[in-house]
Amino acid sequence: MEINSALFQTKQVAQDFGSFGTWMSLRSGYKYAALRLNRYACFLQEIERQWRCVPEADSLVRSFGPEYMRRHRLFTQWLGEVHSLTVSTEAFRHAAESRQIQNLMDQLPANSSYRQLAEDYLRVLEQRHAAGRTSLRSVRLALTPAIALLKAAGHSILGQRHLNRYLEAKPGQRAALTGFISHLRKQHAYELTMPAKSSLPNQRKRIEKRLLELLETGVKSQTAKKEWIYLGLRYFHNVTARKAQKAVSGARQPALSQGINAHLEGKIYWLPAFPAPSDALSAGH
Incomplete structure (x- = not known):
């Protein structure tokens, strides 16, 4: 313990590490403690760098995140048993939501224009949270469709067609997306409007x-065949526009009399065969 304790610059953290090592040895055995103390030494060094002492348990969760603290759960247990410092359920929930929000933001390239739009909207949501007008969970739920819409636009300029396509594929996100669209109109001069529900x-x-x-x-041309498959998937099987477009390239036609097997995500969707020009003429008589 003395050798490991010498890794620390502050006397208090060195003493805490020694106390933790002794507690772990008594709890799990000397060999177990010896194998794992180096990992916890790195953890304590980071704590010392940030606070110069062991802070409240909730501060550790907010800084390192719930998953990291779970991997170092023995230290959390030591805090509770020796120092009566326990992590609150709210702190874990807050940290988990914060990490999920950061993961959402990381889906957009850093320094991109769409990342800047998302960060601006996140600041607005965080201000509402700080004012007690919304929960952190609601912040995440509002940010989720906003990020998805920006990703759907890709490298093109975000326009009405992207919004329409997204809501067509994700109609359940309509309410959650309304705030972001309003923000884009008011703060960034985007000419976007929520499509009428009756449009579906x-x-x-x-x-x-x-x-x-x-x-x-x-249906004769290759373009017409792709359109028949695309429209058929959407009409007969209620496949979303994006998935129907994805399936077009994977569709095949065993025989006219048997129809078309459209393959999508491990499933086969049967569609009526391509109507031939002769079928169209006979249908008119």
């Missing part, structure tokens, strides 16, 4: 109309 049934009618048009004219 109308969209199904438009798909049906286009399928009937293809049925009448027949």
Whole structure:
């Protein structure tokens, strides 16, 4: 213990490390303690660097995160048994939400324009949280669809088409996304509007109309075949626009009489065969 304690600059932290080592030896045996103390020595060195002493348990969770503290749970137990310092459930919850928020932000490239938009919106949400107007969980839930929309735009300029496509694929995120769209309009002059809810049934009618048009004219070109598969997946199987587009390249047609097998994420979706021009002509008689 004396050798390891010499790793520390402050007397208090050195004493705490010695106390922790003794406690671990008595609890788990000397060999177990000897094998694991070096890892905890690094942990204590970081604590010393930040605070110069062992802080409140909640401060450790906020700084290192819940997962890190779980990996060092013996130190947390020592704090509770020897110093009566316990980590509150709220601190763990707060730290977990904060880490999830940071993980969301990290999905956007650092220093990118969309990352800056997200950080600006996060500041607004954090101000509401600090004022007691919303919970940290609500901050995360509001940020989630905002990040997803920005990712969907990719390298192109965020526009109405991206918003429409996202809500078409994720209609349940409509309410959570409203605040972000309002923020973009007011603070960044984006000309975006939330599409009317009635547009979804109308969209199904438009798909049906286009399928009937293809049925009448027949499907000959490769572009028309891809459109038939795309529209068929959306109409007959309620597949989202993004997934339907993904499936187009993987579809195949064993035979006209058997229809089309569209392969998507390990599943096979059956679709009516491509209507041939001759079928279209006979359908008119």
